[in-house]
Amino acid sequence: MVKYFSNDTDIKNGWEHVVSAFWQRYPNPFSTHVLTEDVVYREVTADHRLLSRRLLTKTNRLPRWAEKVFPGNMARCVYIVEDSIVDPVAKSLTTFAWNLNHTTLMSVEERCVFTESADQPASTSIRREAWISSGVYGFSRPIQEFGLARFKSNQTKALKGLEHVLSDLHGEAAPRPLRDPVKEPLGKAKEAAKTLASVAPSTKPQQYI
Amino acid sequence: MNSVGEACTELKREYDQCFNRWFAESFLKGERGGEPCGDSFKRYQQCVQRAIREKDIPVDGLDFMGPNKDKPES
Numbered sequence: 001m002v003k004y005f006s007n008d009t010d011i012k013n014g015w016e017h018v019v020s021a022f023w024q025r026y027p028n029p030f031s032t033h034v035l036t037e038d039v040v041y042r043e044v045t046a047d048h049r050l051l052s053r054r055l056l057t058k059t060n061r062l063p064r065w066a067e068k069v070f071p072g073n074m075a076r077c078v079y080i081v082e083d084s085i086v087d088p089v090a091k092s093l094t095t096f097a098w099n100l101n102h103t104t105l106m107s108v109e110e111r112c113v114f115t116e117s118a119d120q121p122a123s124t125s126i127r128r129e130a131w132i133s134s135g136v137y138g139f140s141r142p143i144q145e146f147g148l149a150r151f152k153s154n155q156t157k158a159l160k161g162l163e164h165v166l167s168d169l170h171g172e173a174a175p176r177p178l179r180d181p182v183k184e185p186l187g188k189a190k191e192a193a194k195t196l197a198s199v200a201p202s203t204k205p206q207q208y209i
Numbered sequence: 210m211n212s213v214g215e216a217c218t219e220l221k222r223e224y225d226q227c228f229n230r231w232f233a234e235s236f237l238k239g240e241r242g243g244e245p246c247g248d249s250f251k252r253y254q255q256c257v258q259r260a261i262r263e264k265d266i267p268v269d270g271l272d273f274m275g276p277n278k279d280k281p282e283s
Contacts (some may be wrong), residue, residue, distance in 0.1 A: 001211070006283075016233075016237050017280075019232075019234060019237070020229070020233045020237070023225075023229060023232065024225075024229060026210040027210050030268045034210075035211065035214075036210070036211045036212055036213040037210045037211075038212050038213050038214075038217075038221060038257050039221075039224070039225075039228075039253075040257065040258070040261070040268060041273075042228075042250070043243070044224070044236070044243050044244060048241065050232075050236060051273065055261070055266065055268055057213055071251070079267070079268070079269060081271060082257050083273050083274045083277075085274075086236075088236060088237050089239070092264060096276065096277045098276050099267070100267050100268065100271075101267070109276050109277075111277060111280065113283055125248060128282055129280075129283055131280070188246060191274070
């Protein structure tokens, strides 16, 4: 049984800015769960599209009931592969990401398509889809529910993180490298995470998501 | 942002800076010709691929966008 989720959103930044920011979105105050980021493959095709593969490692935060049932899973972080295609002529960025480990517990596959907004000027449309499934006998339903809740929360963080990075470009005419990739002060990130926690719905404890 | 290989973070930053400049100033503007960051990419990859092997991260042999093949068009 697979849970499917899709969502369309627009952000008020031009497509070129969004795609440039896509490569520079980590770290940001909303990405404290992302531990490492690496490009492991890159190719410019003959028809001038950019193919990339990124490897991300993220913390594996589970609700307490799951920690008790699956103690072994706490030991390791989650490895995620994110493949992407940038087509600068069609002005589209398509990404597809999935986790490599902890897949029996939960498999999350996410596809995002970033295109120029058809009806709003200087805006970018983002279509996000996810497929979430669990192979654990007897627990697949609560795990999938948890997975979907965490995915939606991460999706909000991802958008906030991208907008945070984009806000550096406010008012600029042309995309440029946003900043030197200096590591954000840890205190600043923790502070931002606390602020996020204080406005999060009280039904979902922050530590799970 | 840190690399998965602790020793590779500096090489990653060097490559990222080169790539981000080329991406915004050349690639998006339609300039043909490959990415000029080949040297820094090579140094970075030597380091990170070794870290991936040492940590047994199962990223080898995966088809590009593999799981997307069985999904309907968005």
